[in-house]
Amino acid sequence: MDHTTADPSDPTAARPAGPDLSSLRVAVIGAGNMGGPVARTVLAAGVRGQNLLIANSSAQSSERAAAALGATAASSHAEAVAGADVVVVGVKPYQVLDLLSELREQLPSRAVVISLAAGVTLAQMEAALGEGQPVVRAMPNTPISVGEGVVGLMRGGAVGEEQHALVHALFARAGLAVDITEEQVHAFIGAAGSLSAFVFTIIEAMTDEAVRLGLKRDLADALVQQTVRGAATLLLETGTHPAVAKNGVSSPGGTTVQGLAALERAGVRSGVAAAMAAAAQRSREMTAD
Ligand SMILES: NC(=O)c1ccc[n+]([C@@H]2O[C@H](COP(=O)([O-])OP(=O)(O)OC[C@H]3O[C@@H](n4cnc5c(N)ncnc54)[C@H](OP(=O)(O)O)[C@@H]3O)[C@@H](O)[C@H]2O)c1
Numbered sequence: 257m258d259h260t261t262a263d264p265s266d267p268t269a270a271r272p273a274g275p276d277l278s279s280l281r282v283a284v285i286g287a288g289n290m291g292g293p294v295a296r297t298v299l300a301a302g303v304r305g306q307n308l309l310i311a312n313s314s315a316q317s318s319e320r321a322a323a324a325l326g327a328t329a330a331s332s333h334a335e336a337v338a339g340a341d342v343v344v345v346g347v348k349p350y351q352v353l354d355l356l357s358e359l360r361e362q363l364p365s366r367a368v369v370i371s372l373a374a375g376v377t378l379a380q381m382e383a384a385l386g387e388g389q390p391v392v393r394a395m396p397n398t399p400i401s402v403g404e405g406v407v408g409l410m411r412g413g414a415v416g417e418e419q420h421a422l423v424h425a426l427f428a429r430a431g432l433a434v435d436i437t438e439e440q441v442h443a444f445i446g447a448a449g450s451l452s453a454f455v456f457t458i459i460e461a462m463t464d465e466a467v468r469l470g471l472k473r474d475l476a477d478a479l480v481q482q483t484v485r486g487a488a489t490l491l492l493e494t495g496t497h498p499a500v501a502k503n504g505v506s507s508p509g510g511t512t513v514q515g516l517a518a519l520e521r522a523g524v525r526s527g528v529a530a531a532m533a534a535a536a537q538r539s540r541e542m543t544a545d
Pocket residue numbers: 285286287288289290291311312313314317318346347348349351372373374395396397398449
């Protein structure tokens with residue numbers, strides 16, 4: 257899948273061919289659990305390894321991450337951002353504003369600063385960097401590392417149309433990239449950012465039960481994972497409503513309706529809703545902190 261769109265209500269709408277990224281200079285400051293997959297995504301989109309500079313917390317860590325990614329280690333933040341068109345900030349949220357204040361005098365004025373941090377607003381970023389610096393918040397989930405993730409993009413006031421197209425081009429290989437507002441980010445975290453972890457937990461539960469029912473674990477893994485992928489692909493590719501797809505598997509008095517009734521009695525809907533609402537609520541609290 258390779259959808260990128262500006263309109264969340266129409267996630268399959270194609271964007272026009274994006275800009276050429278082969279000479280774009282990108283710095284990633286903090287290529288950890290999330291910054292690393294984002295670096296991989298921009299390389300897949302066409303940024304060259306020699307133009308992708310990595311700065312982690314130490315020279316050793318920067319070199320290790322750059323080697324693993326096929327990118328270039330920078331010896332300092334200043335070296336990473338010198339001449340950069342785009343700077344991705346992948347440090348922990350509590351570090352972001354101090355880092356931006358430090359970078360303020362070093363950043364090229366046209367460089368687009370993309371923060372991955374939960375809870376750090378566009379206004380806070382603009383205040384730390386100085387007005388006029390183009391800033392973007394990107395909220396990805398980890399399946400971007402296999403090109404099947406989702407990233408929500410929030411655009412600061414100084415981001416021009418070309419820069420907006422550039423940011424979408426950088427995430428063209430992430431899976432699905434959608435523009436969202438900062439108000440929507442809390443719901444987005446429930447519905448995408450944290451949702452992959454909920455799905456992993458449900459997959460784990462289904463696999464354990466398949467083993468309890470007598471299947472070997474490798475067979476259980478394969479059956480459950482392919483069925484989850486197949487169910488999502490069927491909905492995506494046919495546009496079928498999930499309730500219609502579910503009813504299509506449910507013969508009167510058959511196995512599936514028995515299982516579905518047990519699922520409802522166990523409260524699966526309220527459990528899923530509670531998990532998503534709790535993630536969204538925590539996101540609101542982190543923004544208010
Ligand atoms: N993990 C997720 O699923 C997820 C999802 C969406 C958004 N995010 C956001 O992504 C950001 C990073 O989270 P994470 O889970 O990726 O954390 P992480 O794995 O701990 O990565 C943080 C990275 O920042 C580097 N770093 C720390 N101090 C630094 C400094 N002074 N200068 C340069 N680099 C420094 C670390 O370098 P070392 O490796 O050398 O320690 C590490 O590579 C957070 O803001 C989080 O809100 C994460």
